[in-house]
Amino acid sequence: MTTEATTPDEVWRNPHAPVADRVRDLVARMTPQEKLAQLQGIWAGIDAGGEMAPHQHEFAVAPRDFDELTKHGIGQLTRVFGTRPIDPEVGARTLARTQRQIVEASRFGIPALAHEECLTGLAAWQATVYPSPLCWGASFEPDLVRRMAAKFGDSMRRLGIHQGLAPVLDVTRDLRWGRVEETIGEDPHLVGVVGAAYVEGLESAGVVSTLKHFAGYSASRAGRNHAPVSIGPREFADVILPPFEMALRAGARSVMNSYADNDGVPAAADSALLTDRLRDEYGFTGTLVSDYFSVAFLHKLHGVAAGREEAAELALAAGIDVELPTVDCFGDPLLEGLEAGRIDMALVDRALTRVLAQKFELGLLDPGYSPAPSADLDLDDDESRALAREIAERxxxxxxxxxxxxxxxxxxxxxxxxxxxxxxxxxxxxxxxxxxxxxxxxxxxxxxxxxxxxxxxxxxxxxxxxxxxxxxxxxxxxxxxxxxxxxxxxxxxxxxxxxxxxxxxxxxxxxxxxxxxxxxxxxxxxxxxxxxxxxxxxxxxxxxxxxxxxxxxxxxxxxxxxxxxxxxxxxxxxxxxxxxxxxxxxxxxxxxxxxxxxxxxxxxxxARTEVSTVDPTALYPFGHGLSYAPATWVAVGSEEREWPTDGVCRVHVVVRNESDVVTSEVVQIYLHDPVAEVARPVRQLIGAVKVDLEPGQTRTVSAALHADLTSYTGRAGQRQVDPGDVELHVGTSSANIHTRLRLSMTGPRRAVGFDRVLTPVFDTP
Incomplete structure (x- = not known):
């Protein structure tokens, strides 16, 4: 919608210039108020949505003067469709009209980035409700999840929504936690593979995916929401973080922080987590958005900031770029701190650079951009329902x-x-x-x-x-x-x-x-x-x-x-x-x-021991599931007995359907490391694939397993691959193992990092 002619010195208006150059030029032209506006959101319909969450109306109220609030621009629009029941066509037209108001009201005409929840499909009236994340995990079929996210992602894009606040990559640690239903499961490999597929699907539709909640949220004490987290660095690195690493590698362009504090440090104020690890180690260049009200919580609930200005500074310094869902700490409190010299403008410019880069990448500032919605806005068509049925059945x-x-x-x-x-x-x-x-x-x-x-x-x-x-x-x-x-x-x-x-x-x-x-x-x-x-x-x-x-x-x-x-x-x-x-x-x-x-x-x-009277043995273990026509396992083997610490081990599994109906098997491969520097899980999933079998059909599953899949965080805090004996346990659940393959890891100990191999390669002809 930018219609002004481009002049030679206005690099930011040139769609052919590199994004970094366009961002740099625009940032240099902006006033402090215009800069801060891009780091804020507006939840215009908050009063119409009811009391969804505690503290909602304490930190966010409906804007009384929209024009006044947007005269310097605005970064994000919060839940245009997901606050009240609204006809999709009406919502799309309203969003387009709002975008035109925002563009016309401000000096640079920068559109807002509109976000919505989309955990089980777009959270909007008349939109398909797909199966929950636990169902995605239960399917053991990432391709289905990829198709699902691409399908509703296309609907989001046609409505004018740019960012989806999903997937949830928290690994279940305590079943008493209320948000278990939002998780994909209790195993980091499964969560990561399925979560990465969701990211690929949503991003393929042109919608920014947002990884939640970085990181440690699900490990709260006694499974209480927002409660403190007390886990060690190895558990954090080996259980909590791998799904985020997989999803970042899949192309996620946004991350949302956890509400919880880990060992006393709230994630929203943790620069070691949000900058050193996420940005410097993982190489993430997208936007980091706050979970709703979490910046204000640094003052209100965590007690690590004396007021809203200090909360804003802590969050910015840690690496948060955008305050959601609406302006609070990143508004007047942050501006006052800047004007008084208590807060460094460089922190604002760092966040602003990321926000504007994403808007440029989305084409929101290209000549001819228009927020006009698509004419076809059926959010629950036959194809969507059929896909929802398929995922549910599987x-x-x-x-x-x-x-x-x-x-x-x-x-x-x-x-x-x-x-x-x-x-x-x-x-x-x-x-x-x-x-x-x-x-x-x-x-x-x-x-x-x-x-x-x-x-x-x-x-x-x-x-x-x-x-x-x-x-x-x-x-x-x-x-x-x-x-x-x-x-x-x-x-x-x-x-x-x-x-x-x-x-x-x-x-x-x-x-x-x-x-x-x-x-x-x-x-x-x-x-x-x-x-x-x-x-x-x-x-x-x-x-x-x-x-x-x-x-x-x-x-x-x-x-x-x-x-x-x-x-x-x-x-x-x-x-x-x-x-x-x-x-x-x-x-x-x-x-x-x-x-x-x-x-x-x-x-x-x-596990169950003689030194405790509490038996933690599961009634139904991870990976368990029955069939009316279970597949017959014909053979499991590996051609290798030695596995180089920088090489690949190949495993094959032959399964046959001896029934007269179509059946499926989920071949699960677990690692058992009998001796390591630290106590390791008795068994940990490193690969799984679902195989469909027609009546009388025999299929061979081949898995190429890189040595990186055996890595763990050692005493020095570095992820490593060790030489020595390991076992691959191949079976139908974490407790039902068909075959144990013993191998010797040969070669030197290797340090591995974010660029390590994260998944096996399966061949299922």
């Missing part, structure tokens, strides 16, 4: 089955608080549960069938809720027991209500004190089991729960996590047998008495 996990599944010709009693509720399909960052709940008079905007709807379409069904997710009466449970006695099989659908900050049992700010099913749901399950009828448990939840007290009495257990708007059809397909389940657990289910939840990534003394 991610459902069959945890156990005594033969009752698949269901055929059975009268069903469908019971439970999640059976007849569309919201049971969705996580807390889906638009209906993130925003729609604040607008109860508005329609959901999309069609979301329930499990009851889907089962009624195929079976003779009697229904009783039994109890809500929280609360309920004895009479309601008694009604469910009576319904169970009228059927051949009981399908009990239990789980979570996703919500924000106490408005649910799972989601941001909805942490759990223990891993018992919420409310009276376990009591309901026991009552139905007491009838003696076969019980199939379907779990729709944001985290695994302790099922150890009922597992041996359940006929089958199926886990869908939050499978999205097409999830009910996917679950019904698995239950009926139309879909052969192929999902595998991205997180372990706790066993009996696991009062302190852990993951499978533990050293020898983290």
């Amino acid at each position: 991610s459902v996990v069959l945890l156990q089955n005594d033969g009752v599944l698949p269901l055929a010709g059975k009268r069903l009693a469908v019971i439970g608080p999640r059976a007849d509720e569309p919201g049971a399909m969705m996580g807390c960052y889906s638009f209906p549960l993130h925003v729609g709940v604040h607008h109860p008079d508005a329609e959901m905007g999309i069609d979301v069938p329930t499990v009851l709807d889907a089962l009624r379409a195929e079976h003779d069904v009697v229904f009783a809720q039994g109890c809500p997710v929280l609360g309920g009466t004895d009479e309601e449970i008694a009604e469910a027991v009576e319904a169970a006695r009228q059927a051949d099989v009981c399908v009990v659908v239990l789980g979570d209500l996703a919500g924000l900050f106490g408005k649910g049992t799972s989601g941001e700010g909805c942490d759990a004190a223990d891993l018992k099913l919420p409310g009276r749901q376990e009591e309901l399950l026991e009552a139905v089991l007491g009838t003696g009828m076969p019980v199939v448990l379907v779990l729709l939840s944001g985290r695994p729960y302790d099922l150890s007290r009922q597992a041996d009495r359940l006929a089958a257990v199926v886990c869908g996590f939050y499978p999205g708007e097409e999830g009910a059809a996917a679950l019904a397909g698995v239950l009926s047998g139309r879909v052969n389940p192929s999902g595998r657990l991205p997180v372990s289910f706790p066993g009996a008495g696991s009062s302190q939840p852990s993951t499978y990534l533990s050293a020898q003394l983290g």
Whole structure:
């Protein structure tokens, strides 16, 4: 939309000049107020969105005079579509009009960069709600996730949205944490591979992806949101950071900081993390945006800044470029510090250079730029729904089955608080549960069938809720027991209500004190089991729960996590047998008495021992999942016995489908390092691939594993590859190992860094 003629000395207007030269020229022309404006956001519709988060209206209010606020320009527009239900075409036209206002109001006519949440698809009214990240992990299919992100990324770009605030790359460390539902799983390799695929998909659509939350957020004490993090540098380097490294290598152009402090240092004020590591070591050149209000939190909640000016200085010095969601510390407080000489303008120019470089790269300052939206704005078309169904079907996990599944010709009693509720399909960052709940008079905007709807379409069904997710009466449970006695099989659908900050049992700010099913749901399950009828448990939840007290009495257990708007059809397909389940657990289910939840990534003394009475053994381990027609493992082997510390080891796995239906296998390769400088996990995933097999088909999976995949952080704090004996454990879960391959790493110890090989190369002809 810049229409003024370019003069020879206005390099910034020349689209053929190098971006660095254009940025340098523009920065030199800007006043302090114009510079700071580019480091700020506006959340124009904040008052219409309800109270989404604590402190929201303490730090952010709707701008009273938009023209006054934007006279120097503005850096970002916050959640134009994701604050209230708005027709996509109306929202796109409003965004375009706002952009024209911003361009016309300021001296240089710099458009704002518009961002939106997009964890399970674009968080906008009438947009497809895809399966949650735990489902992505359960699919073990990064290509599906890449396609998904590219699909809704294209919709975002056509609406005029430039940046998506996803993916979440936090590795699950404590199942009690409310945001487990937003994670991809408990293994850094799986999180990294799937998260990198998401980044590739979103970036391929021309939308900036934002890696969250850098770094350590998920390791908070006792799984409490925003609680302090107390982990050592090796755990931080080997578990927390690898997914971010993979996603940065995939082309992510933005990063968002963690809320938490690690060993007393909040991430938003940690220059060692945000500059030394992210910028200098990893070579990241994109923008670093603050998580909402996290700059102000340095003063308000962390107590490391005396006021907003000092908070702004700390954040800028650490490496944060843009304050989101709206102007607070980077506004008048920062300007006052600059004018008084207490804050160095060089910090502002450093951030501004990154912000403007991204706007130039997006073409926002090229001649002829127009914010006009696309004419085709169907956000929930047939192709999107079909893709959502495919991901859901490929991610459902069959945890156990005594033969009752698949269901055929059975009268069903469908019971439970999640059976007849569309919201049971969705996580807390889906638009209906993130925003729609604040607008109860508005329609959901999309069609979301329930499990009851889907089962009624195929079976003779009697229904009783039994109890809500929280609360309920004895009479309601008694009604469910009576319904169970009228059927051949009981399908009990239990789980979570996703919500924000106490408005649910799972989601941001909805942490759990223990891993018992919420409310009276376990009591309901026991009552139905007491009838003696076969019980199939379907779990729709944001985290695994302790099922150890009922597992041996359940006929089958199926886990869908939050499978999205097409999830009910996917679950019904698995239950009926139309879909052969192929999902595998991205997180372990706790066993009996696991009062302190852990993951499978533990050293020898983290497993069951004679020196502790607490047994941390999982009920259902990471990587576990059953099939109605399991593949036959024919052979596993390697041609090498020696593995150079700078070389490649090749492993082959032969699998065959001896059934008359299509089946899938997830071949999982784990590293076991028996002797190292530091205590290592007994077993750690270094590669996995899903293989589909037609009836009677035999396929050979070949994996080329670079020695870099054995690296770990040694005592000196440097990542290293050691010579010595190692084992490759190849199997179908972290606990079910088919073959152990013993190899000798030969050659000198090698130091490796960010440029190391991060993934194996699979060949599955």
